[in-house]
Amino acid sequence: METPTDFEVADDAPSARAAETEAMVRAAWLYFIGEMNQSEIADRLGLSRVKVNRLIAAARSEGVVDVRIVHPSIALIELENRMCHAYQLDSCRVVPAAGEGGESEIDKRFVAIAAAETLARGVAQKPDGVFALSWGTTMAAVAHAYRGARAPRARFVSVMGSLTRKAASNPYEVVHRIAERTGGEGYFIPAPYLADTMADREVLMAQRTVRTSLDLARSADLAMSGVTEATPNSFLVAQKLVTIEELEDCRANGAVGSFAGLFFDRDGRFVDCDVNRRRVGVSGETFRGLNTVGIAAGRSKIESVLAALRGGVFRHLVTDETVALGLLAEAG
The missing domain is CATH 3.40.50.1360 (Rossmann fold)
Structure with missing residues (x-):
């Protein structure tokens, strides 16, 4: 079985940013809501673990993920x-x-x-x-x-x-x-x-x-x-x-x-x-x-x-x- 590889879209392609954003949102949802680990997310999305790690970090830094502590x-x-x-x-x-x-x-x-x-x-x-x-x-x-x-x-x-x-x-x-x-x-x-x-x-x-x-x-x-x-x-x-x-x-x-x-x-x-x-x-x-x-x-x-x-x-x-x-x- 081949190791999944990251699907990179050319920088000048109109769909590059949209594809990257969608992958980021999916990775963040699976990680924070779906409670999957990075290895499981990589398998699900067909990406490497390094890529998944970068996507989750980007989701935090760009405000896609808003972590709140709600304990009284x-x-x-x-x-x-x-x-x-x-x-x-x-x-x-x-x-x-x-x-x-x-x-x-x-x-x-x-x-x-x-x-x-x-x-x-x-x-x-x-x-x-x-x-x-x-x-x-x-x-x-x-x-x-x-x-x-x-x-x-x-x-x-x-x-x-x-x-x-x-x-x-x-x-x-x-x-x-x-x-x-x-x-x-x-x-x-x-x-x-x-x-x-x-x-x-x-x-x-x-x-x-x-x-x-x-x-x-x-x-x-x-x-x-x-x-x-x-x-x-x-x-x-x-x-x-x-x-x-x-x-x-x-x-x-x-x-x-x-x-x-x-x-x-x-x-x-x-x-x-x-x-x-x-x-x-x-x-x-x-x-x-x-x-x-x-x-x-x-x-x-x-x-x-x-x-x-x-x-x-x-x-x-x-x-x-x-x-x-x-x-x-x-x-x-």
Whole structure:
């Protein structure tokens, strides 16, 4: 059986272009729609495989073939890209919204899973790294969702005091659970989240065990915390870690949100308030210098996330579609 040869029409023949175009369209249809490989197309059209390859390439370059990605997640990828450009983020992960008015437990769970995946990737990239983590309901959900490879040399450290007057979520759970799942080491700050006085804070911050954890946190390869609003509905107030009176003092000094237990204003500046002065933990400015990830879910977080972005509190964001669209509307 003879090997098929390309049928070449003389360049000056009136039908040359029409014949070439028809062959291109046929080859493209068989390849993209008929799902045939180039060898099968060559046999079908009586052409060589080299000719078929050239025809398919021409179909792409001339716009005969319009390849579209139609999976629903492409819209989220576009949102992530727009967010990075609008707010100079190193990365952004956006999960779909449940469509329940912007406040959904499903959204919070999806965001926590995405944040856990972000942390797991960080651990995989730096299995002997240091990972500084806050605590609270958001971070507890991240710890619960965490699935990752073993990393016995990884170290996980809390960024704020781990003793509280009252908390529904165990402050020790985040570091302990993730360290347990990776086989790594967990470090805590053996002090209250808030000291009774500024003088007490200075004494606690000077303790060797506290200094050891703080120094480790300051050297972190990745830091992560939830972003909360400065309202009575926020985690810190709802769990009575901060009183209404303390919250009002923060708000009087311009606070609109908090990150790792520190309150900041609409420009992302950590405010001079009583809570911030008495908090035991890593300073707010430290987060700006680290590879820090912010996590937020729900429409109520838009104002506080926007403020944190303005102040460069974090370089990476994990959030939901509702928050991302709200932030892009603010960016114009």
